[in-house]
Amino acid sequence: LCMDHNEKVLVPFRYFVEPTLQLSRTPPCQPFHFLRLHMDLQLIVYECCDLSTLFQLMRTCSRTRGPAAKYFWANTLETYWYHSSDYCLFDYGSHQCPIIRHCPEFARRIKKVELNLLRLEHFFAELGEQLDGPYRPAVSTATKAQDFWSKVERAFPAVKKMVLTGMLPRRALPPPPGEFDIAYPMIETVLNCALPHIAAYVAFDRGNSPRSRSYTLWQVTSGLESTWQVVNKHWTPTRILLPPRRFTDSPLRDLLTFTRMNYALHLETRGLDWLKIETYARYPLDGVIRCPRLDCDATFTERSQWKQHLHDTSHWRLGPGYTREGDWAMELLCFKGTPISEQAAVEARQQRIDAGYKHTKKFQWRVGCGWSQEGTEQRRLFEE
Ligand SMILES: [Zn+2]
Ligand SMILES: [Zn+2]
Structure with a gap:
């Protein structure tokens, strides 16, 4: 889940076309010879595919590429x-x-x-x-x-x-x-x-x-x-x-990669914050919805009242993203009633985001330090 500050969900292209993991434990079914179907039937199937499936089919085999591409671009x-x-x-x-x-x-x-x-x-x-x-x-x-x-x-x-x-x-x-x-x-x-x-x-x-x-x-x-x-x-x-443009290896590419990845991580952080806040309304204890701000005692019976409270008080502004440097950060945690599996999923996502930020730091560091060691071709290009 990636969203901007107005809760507008924006899906980075990479996530959009990423094959999703099949979590169901149903036994694998008999292989089905799709390509032996009559072409008219095949086309009906393509027509029913969503965009990300079509994108996968464009890269699956040479026979699916043509029709899948046609529907993808249309x-x-x-x-x-x-x-x-x-x-x-x-x-x-x-x-x-x-x-x-x-x-x-x-x-x-x-x-x-x-x-x-x-x-x-x-x-x-x-x-x-x-x-x-x-x-x-x-x-x-x-x-x-x-x-x-x-x-x-x-x-x-x-x-x-x-x-x-x-x-x-x-x-x-x-x-x-x-x-x-x-x-x-x-x-x-x-x-x-x-x-x-x-x-x-x-x-x-x-x-x-x-x-x-x-x-x-x-x-x-x-x-x-x-x-x-x-x-x-x-x-x-x-x-x-939109998918990012490919640049040749250069300090500019590093810089643009850095800003693009940081932007995507920023959207993902906003999405994760939203999910954490959502746990307060989704998993209330004894039907009582609480405010995600730990020092706020307000309780609600209706989700709409809770939303209004968050809107009026800005009590959703939690975590390091909303804290000025030097101030004590009010943490944003999942509600204690959240099922363990959901908490683990949130935690895993947090780790992925942290790893992502660490990765982008490398680009920043490379550009900031003159791209490569002195005397190398890369350094010469950088200084030009
Ligand atoms: Zn922002
Ligand atoms: Zn509150």
Whole structure:
């Protein structure tokens, strides 16, 4: 389980395609000659496979590769979306040349992307004339939007569906009649500028339920007046992070590997914290739910009250991640009623995360120490 600070579950590609361990102890069944089935029947089976199974089949044998790849790239299943939060790649007039960190070949073939732009209304806001420094005329939202979609086209040329996300709906949605707020027409303009072969949507955090985030997917149809339509009220896709780009052996590769792995470990740590907190509601003793903060005596009978308490008091902010250096860390432990097997699983995951951080330290150390010993070819490259 990997999630960001808003409890949005993001699955690193590596985990997404990792074969899952079969834990059931059913005796192995008779081998089945799948490839002897009629091709039409085989295709029906492929059609029923999820994306990670298809990915495995692409690498199983030469005869499954073709059909599995076809279904994998078509990605017709509603639930799977690739996720990118590399908004700087799509920023208007960005003078720094941002590094593409995902695998560009992979990105070129995907059909469905969710892009997190942090704050849509800021991202596409009009820019006034720039008088200080190099002169730049005013930039309208439409110009920014056209620039944005052309960058999308370059990064994801096969994309058919695109979800833009990144604003908390502090305002009511859809826009109440008669009420004017610049953010609505701005987003409408952006969606209307989408290239004709791309279905563009926006997803907003519903924001009303504390500590359980859900998103609503919207579509805006243009016309004399734009209309906002709910496509999916509780949009809960599986968001897959794009596979990383391969770099040649270099200090830059070490640095990017370090930041990417740290990010994945950070997401995993957030996920593990979430699981630990969840044990308090899932395994209550005598029907009494407790607060995960050890010095808090609050008790609850309903999960919703407990959630509200965590939301109001921030008592979920526990462990070293939420402690300033030098302060005493309030520990986050599994609830004592948690079954032993679950506690062991949490412990094993913690060890895996710790080992991961140790591993990333090696990259940091290598780059920090000049990549290799003095006098070597690597050191020469580093110093160049
Ligand atoms: Zn963080
Ligand atoms: Zn509390």
